[in-house]
Amino acid sequence: xxxxxxxxxxxxxxxxxxxxxxxxxxxxxxxxxxxxxxxxxxxxxxxxxxxxxxxxxxxxxxxxxxxxxxxxxxxxxxxxxxxxxxxxxxxxxxxxxxxxxxxxxxxxxxxxxxxxxxxxxxxxxxxxxxxxxxxxxxxxxxxxxxxxxxxxxxxxxxxxxxxxxxxxxxxxxxxxxxxxxxxxxxxxxxxxxxxxxxxxxxxxxxxxxxxxxxxxxxxxxxxxxxxxxxxxxxxxxxxxxxx
Amino acid sequence: xxxxxxxxxxxxxxxxxxxxxxxxxxxxxxxxxxxxxxxxxxxxxxxxxxxxxxxxxxxxxxxxxxxxxxxxxxxxxxxxxxxxxxxxxxxxxxxxxxxxxxxxxxxxxxxxxxxxxxxxxxxxxxxxxxxxxxxxxxxxxxxxxxxxxxxxxxxxxxxxxxxxxxxxxxxxxxxxxxxxxxxxxxxxxxxxxxxxxxxxxxxxxxxxxxxxxxxxxxxxxxxxxxxxxxxxxxxxxxxxxxxxxxxxxxxxxxxxxxxxxxxx
Numbered sequence: 349x350x351x352x353x354x355x356x357x358x359x360x361x362x363x364x365x366x367x368x369x370x371x372x373x374x375x376x377x378x379x380x381x382x383x384x385x386x387x388x389x390x391x392x393x394x395x396x397x398x399x400x401x402x403x404x405x406x407x408x409x410x411x412x413x414x415x416x417x418x419x420x421x422x423x424x425x426x427x428x429x430x431x432x433x434x435x436x437x438x439x440x441x442x443x444x445x446x447x448x449x450x451x452x453x454x455x456x457x458x459x460x461x462x463x464x465x466x467x468x469x470x471x472x473x474x475x476x477x478x479x480x481x482x483x484x485x486x487x488x489x490x491x492x493x494x495x496x497x498x499x500x501x502x503x504x505x506x507x508x509x510x511x512x513x514x515x516x517x518x519x520x521x522x523x524x525x526x527x528x529x530x531x532x533x534x535x536x537x538x539x540x541x542x543x544x545x546x547x548x549x550x551x552x553x554x555x556x557x558x559x560x561x562x563x564x565x566x567x568x569x570x571x572x573x574x575x576x577x578x579x580x581x582x583x584x585x586x587x588x589x590x591x
Numbered sequence: 592x593x594x595x596x597x598x599x600x601x602x603x604x605x606x607x608x609x610x611x612x613x614x615x616x617x618x619x620x621x622x623x624x625x626x627x628x629x630x631x632x633x634x635x636x637x638x639x640x641x642x643x644x645x646x647x648x649x650x651x652x653x654x655x656x657x658x659x660x661x662x663x664x665x666x667x668x669x670x671x672x673x674x675x676x677x678x679x680x681x682x683x684x685x686x687x688x689x690x691x692x693x694x695x696x697x698x699x700x701x702x703x704x705x706x707x708x709x710x711x712x713x714x715x716x717x718x719x720x721x722x723x724x725x726x727x728x729x730x731x732x733x734x735x736x737x738x739x740x741x742x743x744x745x746x747x748x749x750x751x752x753x754x755x756x757x758x759x760x761x762x763x764x765x766x767x768x769x770x771x772x773x774x775x776x777x778x779x780x781x782x783x784x785x786x787x788x789x790x791x792x793x794x795x796x797x798x799x800x801x802x803x804x805x806x807x808x809x810x811x812x813x814x815x816x817x818x819x820x821x822x823x824x825x826x827x828x829x830x831x832x833x834x835x836x837x838x839x840x841x842x843x844x845x846x847x848x849x850x851x852x853x854x855x
């Protein structure tokens with residue numbers, strides 16, 4: 349069954365078209381990279397998926413729920429890590445997670461069980477008493493991922509989640525989210541960094557608001573590299589895209 | 592406990608913790624009305640003579656007259672402070688946590704509003720306690736009757752703050768709120784002088800003051816402090832709250848509201 353289905357999505361900021369007739373289907377248990385240059389429409393697409401923006405052009409289904417008609421049910425199936433960090437820095441790791449659980453309407457033993465499981469998955473159980481402010485960038489990101497999983501979503505959205513992190517932290521986080529996909533979650537990962545994508549991952553190439561390609565990374569790369577294939581599709585010298 | 596109440600409790604506790612951690616904000620919230628009470632009122636008591644008007648049954652000093660207005664002032668500033676922190680949260684991104692929750696957005700915004708009201712009520716009672724130390728006391732039951740009045744006025748002024756936060760693009764634009772919302776609302780109300788006093792200099796200004804929602808918030812507080820009920824003020828406050836809240840919910844609705852325009 350498709351976990352995330354977008355059909356003919358378009359969005360405009362005034363006269364400027366940000367997304368133009370975007371359609372694709374993503375399956376459970378997959379890691380899918382949304383690859384695009386800055387300004388390609390990735391953040392707009394994420395805002396539509398999280399209902400920070402809405403459009404009347406096209407439909408989005410999350411785990412079978414129409415986001416426009418059943419927003420609560422659909423949002424309940426989504427965990428989000430935004431590009432911008434959204435932690436309460438004066439709260440501890442555990443307090444942050446409990447606060448978020450409460451915003452989702454969760455408390456008590458079930459919430460605590462989910463929090464503990466999320467912390468274990470990301471190896472942060474021993475740091476749960478530390479203030480978020482005291483964590484480095486990589487651990488803050490891990491904590492945000494742990495937080496996004498508390499309500500047991502089926503889809504994890506990450507918008508440029510490794511921006512500003514060093515190489516080791518980036519690798520650790522991409523490895524974590526790949527593991528999450530292997531364990532049955534649909535991970536939808538917006539990025540402009542090609543090296544975060546593995547050969548078996550799905551890739552949606554977004555350029556100037558349009559989907560240029562949707563296939564697994566190995567097929568898109570063909571005999572060359574994914575970066576070369578991406579450059580062929582989007583034009584010369586894509587600034588900010590690295591191998 | 593159901594999900595709605597869990598979220599309400601968490602948001603109220605979070606706001607309370609944030610408020611208590613910001614001691615300077617707590618002090619500023621108290622110092623502002625106290626300066627008006629101790630300095631301004633002392634200076635103007637001779638210039639501004641007051642006649643006997645409801646709910647007062649005898650002549651009162653100017654310090655006594657402005658106490659309800661200063662209670663309203665605390666709530667007005669608190670509402671705008673909440674609005675400011677909402678704009679800050681939007682810029683910093685933490686507002687997205689609320690907006691992408693599976694609980695209804697309108698409920699979570701209402702929880703935010705209630706949390707701000709709780710903080711403002713705490714501030715008002717601390718202010719009244721300090722005012723009592725300066726010898727400005729009120730009927731004992733007035734302190735009790737004040738509580739529901741403060742909930743309503745706090746909700747109305749908080750909803751106004753919420754509405755403003757849904758229209759402001761950037762934190763820098765917030766200075767305009769001070770000039771175009773807080774000061775006109777405060778000075779064109781009965782907080783510092785009764786309407787008849789205003790009518791002496793300008794009937795037009797008097798009419799504007801009578802239309803100001805803050806005037807009715809102050810009058811609701813004033814009557815409650817003197818164990819009386821002001822039905823007209825109550826209706827005004829409830830109606831304004833309903834309008835401000837509805838507009839805020841529309842403002843934060845991504846399909847219809849100003850959030851969309853803010854991004855564009």
